[in-house]
Amino acid sequence: MSLDKDQVQHIAVLARLHLADDEFAETVQKLSRIVDFVDQLVAAPTDDVVPMAHPVNQAQRLRPDRVSEPNDREHLQQNAAETSDGLYLVPKVIE
Amino acid sequence: MSRNWEVVIGLEIHTQLATKSKIFSGAATAYGAAPNTQACLVDLGYPGTLPVLNEEVVRMATKFGLAVNAEIARRSVFARKNYFYPDLPKGYQISQYELPIVGEGELFIEDADGKQKRIGITRAHLEEDAGKSIHEGLDRHSGIDLNRAGTPLLEIVSEPDLRSAQEAVAYMRKIHSIVRYLEISDGNMQEGSFRCDANVSVRPRGQEKLGTRAELKNLNSFRFVEKAINYEVERQIEILEDGGEVVQETRLYDSDKDETRSMRSKEEANDYRYFPDPDLLPVEIDEEYIAAVRATLPELPAAKQQRFIEQYSIKPEDADILTTSRALADYFETAAGATDGKAQVVANWVIGELTGALNKESLEIEQSPVSPEALAQLVSRISDDTISGKIAKEVFEAMWRGEGSADAIIEAKGLRQITDNSAIEAIVDQVIAANPGQAAEYRAGKDKLIGFFVGQVMKETQGKANPGAVNKLLKDKLSG
Structure with a gap:
């Protein structure tokens, strides 16, 4: 098994996921299988290969610095669970 | 501050770039707009939207790099920095990690002895700002304003070359002055367009190995940078001299109390899981572009x-x-x-x-x-x-x-100076005659009284007599 229980727990915390005890063993196993699968790439000789940042071999196109998106707040906030005075409301975040 | 300890400081300065639109979207960036009126689909992290890079931020970053004598990356890459916070709708911030647009550079400050001191710049990279959370007055909620989300930032990272709070401030002032000369940022600190985090540590003088550092967050004035660092240095020295250990952590400066305190973040040690953003291609810059930007640099x-x-x-x-x-x-x-x-x-x-x-x-x-x-x-x-x-x-x-x-x-x-010597002379005579006691004392050797006489003449002339002429006339008359 390439991943242990602690690593999976750490990933779950980072992803804000709660794993029930009975799901845990299975999740460790499944995630490990994925990692093992991808790990086959390690065997490929890459000494002379330049790291690839993107599969499309092109450079980023740029856009001119122009304001093209007008205020659409009223429309966009129809999708929000709750708003107040133009603010999106979320459960209180305590610092 | 103790002579036995050496202070080591590195700064991360966040400069908001003065573009009209955001780094990856066409929403406006004007300061002070009503909440969420400058936040479009891209800024809100809607599914199916894609970032498109603003050409102006590339030009501005290049300008900065050239101004600090830095290598401009011919190829730079945007990466995702992953973390959860309500004012970051996508769940990641688009930043640059392994391949920033500006590489190693330098600038010079004056140290305490007035000598030029080189401060290394590690890198400068482009990234988007997050939104703003409002916690007050909303009862069980926090309010999120995403106007600032997607505002372009240039983060300028220094080497740990600064040796005092004063040097840190001098360096920060130089950067501030440069970004304003280049007109790539308004540098407005009240509005948060120019803010800084400071990595501060101390080590016994002569020791090579760096001490454990604390990161001071969000210092938004030159005065706060100086005060926060001085407080933090004292705090760390005190801990070490008591035989304790400095904890690596993030600390917030409280300007009301003039102290730094631990943010006690319950987050696990930062684990941002950076990876290249598949939504953006590498940015490529050629010699011709760099030469063209260089030609626009003002005198620095x-x-x-x-x-x-x-x-x-x-x-x-x-x-x-x-x-x-x-x-x-x-x-x-x-x-x-x-x-x-x-x-x-x-x-x-x-x-x-x-x-x-x-x-x-x-x-x-x-x-x-x-x-x-x-x-x-x-x-x-x-x-x-x-x-x-x-x-x-x-x-x-x-x-x-x-x-x-x-x-x-x-x-x-009628403020013209009296240049007519005979007019001044008459007043000088009058003043000496009116103060026989002082005149006698002066003649007896109390030279300092000349000031008294000059003052009296100036008073009579409402300050219009030439002080040099008055002095000379008085001395002549009094000694005569």
Whole structure:
């Protein structure tokens, strides 16, 4: 098994996921299988290969610095669970 | 601060780039708009939207890199920095990690001994800002304003080359001055356009290995940077001298209490899981582009300071102050150019009276009610002996209040210096006659009383007598 229980727990915390005890063993196993699968790439000789940042071999196109998106707040906030005075409301975040 | 400890500081400065639209979307970036009126689908992290890079941020970052003598990456890559917070709707911030647009650079500050000191710049990278959370007055909720989400930032990271809070502030001021010269940021600290985090550690003098550092967050004024670092240095030295250990952590500076305190974040140690953003292709910059940007660079503060010293023969420290901003430097040059070789006097007035008056009313140099040409006329009236330096201050105040030009005010108020020696002589005689006691004491050797007599004559003439002439006449008469 390439991943242990602690690593999976750490990933779950980072992803804000709660794993029930009975799901845990299975999740460790499944995630490990994925990692093992991808790990086959390690065997490929890459000494002379330049790291690839993107599969499309092109450079980023740029856009001119122009304001093209007008205020659409009223429309966009129809999708929000709750708003107040133009603010999106979320459960209180305590610092 | 103890002589046994060496302070080591590195700064991360976040500069908001002065674009019209956001780094990856066409929403506006104007400051102070009503909440969420400048947040479009891309900024809100809607599914199916894609970021498109603003060409202006690439140009601005390149400009900065060239100004600090840095290598511009021919190929740079955007990466995702993953973390959860409600003001970051996508769940990641688009930043740069392994391949930033600006590589190693440098700038020079003056250290405590007035010597030039090189400060290394590790890198500068482009990233998007997050939104703003509002916690007050919303009961069980926090309010999220995403106007700032997607605002372009250039994060400038220094080497740990700074050795005191003063050096850190000097470095920060230089960067501030450079970004404003380049017109890539308004540098407005109240509005958060220019803010900094400081990595602070101490180590026993002579030790190679760096001490454990604390990161001080979000310092948004030069004064706070200095105070926060000084507090933090004291705190760390105290811990170490008591045999304790400094904990690596993030600390917030509380300006009301003038102390730093642990953020006690319950987050696990930062684990941002950076990876190249598949939504963005690598940014490629060629020689031609770099040459074109280089051609647009203005004269930078350090070069301008050197030129001022040589061209105008003013004091180096004055040249330093006058080149803090382009507008101030331009003001000085216009005024100095309109006088006949009185640049140092102009410098004194700009740094002294003018800056004092501007500060008092919280005005910028561009808003000065006294134009550089008007100030030049005032300086010329001092140098041609029309008025004394003391009277000039009175004239300046009247100019500031909008009462007209120096010449008009001098004429209207009858402030012209009395150059007629016989007129001064008469007053000198009168003053000596009125103060026989002091005259006798002076003659008996109490030289200091000359000041008293000069004062009396000045009073009689309402300050209009030439102080040099008064002095000479008094000495002649009193010793005669």
